[in-house]
Amino acid sequence: MQSVRELLEQLEDRNLTPRATRSAGSVRVRPEAPCEIRTDFQRDRDRIIHTKSFRRLMHKTQVFIAPQGDHYRTRLTHTLEVTQIARTIGRALRLNEDLIEAIGMGHDLGHTPFGHAGERALAEMLPGFRHNEQSLRVVEYLENDGQGLNLTEPVRSGILRHSKGRSSIMKSHTHEPESLEAEVLKLSDGIAYMNHDLDDAIRAGIISESHVPLDVQEGLGTRHSQRINTLVTDVITQSDVTSENGHIRMSDDIREVADVLRDFLYDTVYDPINQLPATHQKLDIVRTHFSYFVEHPQLMPPLYAVARNNDSVERRVADYVASMTDRFAIDLYQSLHNPLEVS
Numbered sequence: 001m002q003s004v005r006e007l008l009e010q011l012e013d014r015n016l017t018p019r020a021t022r023s024a025g026s027v028r029v030r031p032e033a034p035c036e037i038r039t040d041f042q043r044d045r046d047r048i049i050h051t052k053s054f055r056r057l058m059h060k061t062q063v064f065i066a067p068q069g070d071h072y073r074t075r076l077t078h079t080l081e082v083t084q085i086a087r088t089i090g091r092a093l094r095l096n097e098d099l100i101e102a103i104g105m106g107h108d109l110g111h112t113p114f115g116h117a118g119e120r121a122l123a124e125m126l127p128g129f130r131h132n133e134q135s136l137r138v139v140e141y142l143e144n145d146g147q148g149l150n151l152t153e154p155v156r157s158g159i160l161r162h163s164k165g166r167s168s169i170m171k172s173h174t175h176e177p178e179s180l181e182a183e184v185l186k187l188s189d190g191i192a193y194m195n196h197d198l199d200d201a202i203r204a205g206i207i208s209e210s211h212v213p214l215d216v217q218e219g220l221g222t223r224h225s226q227r228i229n230t231l232v233t234d235v236i237t238q239s240d241v242t243s244e245n246g247h248i249r250m251s252d253d254i255r256e257v258a259d260v261l262r263d264f265l266y267d268t269v270y271d272p273i274n275q276l277p278a279t280h281q282k283l284d285i286v287r288t289h290f291s292y293f294v295e296h297p298q299l300m301p302p303l304y305a306v307a308r309n310n311d312s313v314e315r316r317v318a319d320y321v322a323s324m325t326d327r328f329a330i331d332l333y334q335s336l337h338n339p340l341e342v343s
Contacts (some may be wrong), residue, residue, distance in 0.1 A: 004037040012039070017094040017241050021179045026152035027205040029140075040152050043099035045105055047149045053109040053138050059325035061115035063197050063273065064204060064325060065282055066308060071203065073196050075111050080103065081196055086188035087249075090181060092236045102151070105157035107185065110134025112322045114282040117274055121286035126318040132163040132269035134322050142319060146303055163190055180241055183248035191231045194261050199224050201269045203222040213264055219257035231258060283332045286321060292336060293317040 016022070023039035035043055049056055064072050072330035073081075083104030090100040111131045112118035113182065124128040136159050140148045162175045162185055177183045193339040201207050220227040235252040240246025250258065273279055293300055297313050306319040307313075324332070 005035055008039050008042075012096065015094065016096060018307045019180055019241055019246070020095045021099050021154050021181055023096065024154075026154060028150050028152055029098055030150050032150065038070055041096065041102050041155065042160060044151045044155045045102040047151065048102060048106045048109070049138065051109070051138075051143045051149070051284040053143055053323070054105065054129050056323065056325050057108065057111070059327055060111055060113055060201070061118070061326055063269065064113060064200060065114055065117075065182055065278065067200075067204065069203070073107055073109055073190055074201050075115075078193060079108055080194065082107070082185070082189050084226065085192050086185045088232055088240075089184050089188060089235055093184070093239060093241050093248075094179070095149060095181050095184060095241065095281055098183055099158070099179070102155045103162065103185045106139055106151075106155065106159045107132070107135060107162045107189065109159075110136070110322060112286065112287065113324045114279075116270075117279050117330075118286050121283040122290065122318060122321060125287060125312055129145070129318055130163065131295070131322075135321075136160045136268055137319070138323075140242065141243065141309065142303065142323075145147075146308060154179055154181070162186045162310040180248060184235075187235060187248055187250075190258070191228065191235075192261075194258065194265060195224055195268060196260070197232075197265055198227075201265070206272075207268055208279065209225040211268065213260055215257055216264070219254065220261070224261045227261075282326075282329075285329055289318055289324070289334065290314075291322050291331065 008321055010023070011024070012020075012022050012192045022217055026040040028040075034040070038046070038097045054076075057079055058074055060075035062073040062078045076256075086100045086104050087097050089095075090097045108131065110133070111176050112122050112134075114121075116131075119129070119131050121210065138157060139151050139156065139159065143149050161175055161182055176185055180299045198207075198212070202209060210230070213223075222254045231250070231254065235248060238251045238254075241248075294313055294317050297305055297317065299305075300320050304316045304323075307316065311319075321329075
């Protein structure tokens, strides 16, 4: 009698486009017996969402550090928005939604406290630090009491290769994704953060809807939902998932307008926030923690204090600091150094 998993694998073969990634036969670093009721990608998704790293995302900054309000995005809500946008695209293109979801749930597990500002501060202390590589490190080495999650190769690769450069929504400063599903996730990450960061900036009073460039209003829409719908629809209609060399893509016109929105956000939101005294204060917290624990590694939790895989003390301290939530980093700073109140 066939297992539920085998029936699901047959459904994948029957329903997915030929170039979609099948879960059957996915490779793990350590071979495991298959589950009777879940595909390999479903198992990977479940392993990720039950980690402590995933739960900590609810207390990590997306853009606004410790905002005064209940409705600003966190790294967790960003993860959920990215994943659902990606699943919408994946379903329309008949790609593997379970693979998309697993990559999406895991893609930001390695993010530092205080958002990208914290990432830059940690990269000053450990040159070459990048959150996408740290996310892979989390699932490979740090979770499950240092044993890792033993995820499949397509999920691990998608997590590593999701990051983009500043120049364009379609650019990447890591190697290009290896599957169509990973391409969908990478592009959906940009669609999600551009739109929800704009929404949060308007909520915070940094900008108003009237400040949004006219090109963006005319090309993408004047409301949050309109902009996302325009971008998602364009990706679905423009992507080529059937030809051998086809990719997930946007039309040139929509990509250009999306890049205008990215530039606008950098100029009016991201760069100004990075110059705030409060932001510099949080960066100093990251730097101070790194320096302190390099000198006192024995004070870190055992997962980080004990050397594994010939990791240097700097590498292990970076793991510890990157794992911190915003509030934990602030509270620990106060308890260790007893400064004036940090807010």
